[in-house]
Amino acid sequence: MWKKVYEWLDERLGLNDMYTNLLDRPEPKGNWWNTLGSASLFLFVLQGLTGIFLTVYYTPSPDHAYDSVQYIMEGVAFGWLIRGIHHWGATLMVIVVFIHLLRVFITASFKFPRELTWLIGIGLFLATLGMGFTGYLLPWNQKAYWATTVGTQIAGSVPFIGEFILKALRGGPDLSALTLQRFFSAHIWIIPAVLAGLIGVHLFLIIKHGESHFPTKED
């Protein structure tokens, strides 16, 4: 019975082909450093899921942001767990993505035909840092407030257009409700959408080209 259902689906979706090409594809001899891309993807999914759960109680308003985070930590069952995973997962993701980038650089995996995979990977790294920067403000505590004051001030030190950048980031000259709201929007919609799109292309290119082997003495 289930075999028939599976065959019916396989004929239409190509499940067996997908399995062979995605999960059972030939790999060059590698080591644990080669798993960091998958680890990054796992962390992205984990951050996405815990982030979605956090929005159930979080409120991006200066009046309630801090209180709602306190409520998540102390009032809701397992709120501490969900937020804890999101909090530590964020730090871990920046580290894992960065080590992944270093590995690709050190093993020279960015060369032909994988230049685009590398460039998109740089974009993914910057977007990950953007997630860290925008997410940092959301708890609306002292650390968040002043870190964002300093961060946006640094962005504002760019010659000529600095003031414009600062105002665009803050949604005005000062850190305000608008800043919190646009950081929230960037954190849960804009940057994740960019990340998801870039990850799609990144994965497509990896499946298309296969993974690079480690360079040998002849290389």
Add this chain to the structure above:
Amino acid sequence: MSGSNELSRRDFIKVTTGIVGGLIGVALGLPSVSYLIDPALREGGKDAWISIGKFEDMQIDRPYPFSFTRVQVNGWERTSSSFGGYAVRKSDDPKDLLILNSRCTHLACNVNWSDESDAFLCPCHDAKFSKDGKVLDGPPPRPLDVYDEFRLSEDGQIEIFFKAG
């Protein structure tokens, strides 16, 4: 390896991945469900005796409107909910009172007393209740709810027992 009963390296990896993945899924999935439904499992506010007006101010056979608010902590905010009703006095006996909840039994709008039609009218779906709270017209499935626990306080106030939730 083929033909032997030993687990192949590939199968071992598959099974291990499945088990570890399943454990992570359960360890995160169950708390997540609990996290989502947590507010639904909370108790409501506290029960209380609430004074609705002086007995001597209530005229016989004329619905006396009253309203009160209850404040409750919901999450990170205090929410106040309004409640209201009508006390219908029948005689000089303070026990001979009918205290109606003005919440329509159809879809919870507030009914208002109308002298003109001598009935409680609901603005939402044209429900009509008699002075006793009985359904005269419209979609409500049952008569108006009644606050049946009430008492006369020492200073002449009628108090109703409000059950939360």
